Amino acid sequence: MKKLFYFATALIAFQSCSDTSNTKLPILGNREPVERIVDGKTVIDTVYQTISAFSYLNQDSLPVTDQDFDGKIYVADFFFTSCNTICPIMQRNLLDVYKKFKGNPKVKLLSHSIDVKYDLPSRLKTYASKLGLEGNQWEFVHGSRDSIFNIAAKNYLVSAFEDSSDPQGLVHQGWFILIDTKKQLRGAYDGTKAEQVKQLMEDMEKLLIEEADEEK
C-alpha cells in the first residue's frame, strides 16, 4: 500500500513537471530540407513555408503590403462583408481577439475580402466602422481576384473560391491563421468555434513570449 502511494506521488510529480515545460507552437505548412556547408561539414536546415509578398488596399484606400507586418505577429482570415453564414460569427470572434490585443504594437489582424467585385475599400470602411473599429491595427483588404485567391490557397492554405452553385456565389473556410514575425504559419483555428478562438488567444500570448525571447 505504501509503495503504491509513493509510486502515485512520483507519477503525479513527474507529470506536473512535464506539463509546465514550455512547448513551442509548431511550424505548419510545407517544408524543404536545404543543405548548407558549415565549417566544411554539410548540415541540413529545414526551410519552412512563408507568406509571399503582397500588396492590397485597406479600408482607408491606403496600400497595405507584407512590410506593414514586419516585426509583428498577425492573424489572417478570409471573409466578405455581405456574407451571412459563417462570417458574422468569425468576425464577432475576431473582434474579441482584437479587443484583447488592442493597442499592442506587435499584433495585427488581416481580413481579406474574397468578394473582390463589391467589397471596395469604401465598403470595407463602412463595415469596419460598424464594428466600432478605428485605426489600422485590424486591416480589411481589397485586392485583385488572383492575388486574393492565390494567397489563400498557396500561402495561408485556406480554401476559398467562387462557386455559382452557392447561394451567395462564394465559398470559403472560416480559419484564422496565426503568422509569426518570420512570416511562418504557426497555427490554424476554426474561427466559428469559441473554444478554438480562445486557444488562438492563448497561442498568441505564447508566440509573443517566444518572439520577445528571440529578440534578446
Add this chain to the structure above:
Amino acid sequence: MKRNKLVYAILLFLSITLCVQSCQNENSINYKRYYVNGKGLYEKHCQGCHGADGEGLGTLYPPLTDSNYLKLNRNKLAFMIKNGQNEEIRINNIVFQGQMPGNNSLPDIDVAQIIVLVASVKKTPYTMTIKIF
C-alpha cells in the same frame, strides 16, 4: 385491508393532482416547447448575426432588445423573418441600416417558434442606449 384502502386513496389523490397539473400546464408546456425549439432554430439561423443573447454586433447587426420597436412592428415580424429587410431603422436610439437576409424556406411553425424566442430576449429600457464597447 385498511392499509390497502389507504394506498388506493393515495394513488387516487396522486393521479388527480397529476391530471390537474398537466391540464393547467398545457399552455406553459406548449410555450416551453416553442421556446426550446425556437432556441435551436435561433442558434441555427439568427445567432451568428444577432448574438447568443440577442445583443447584436456593433452597428452591423441590431440587438433584439428594443421592446418598443418589436411592439410597433409585431405584425411585420413574421414577414421580415421570411423575406428579410433592408431599411433604416432605429433600435435603442441607434440607427441601423443593413441587409437582414430572408429565410424563405422556413416553415411557418418554425417562424412562430423563433418569434417566441425573440420575444423572450431580455429587453433594455427604452431610454437606455447600448454601449458598443
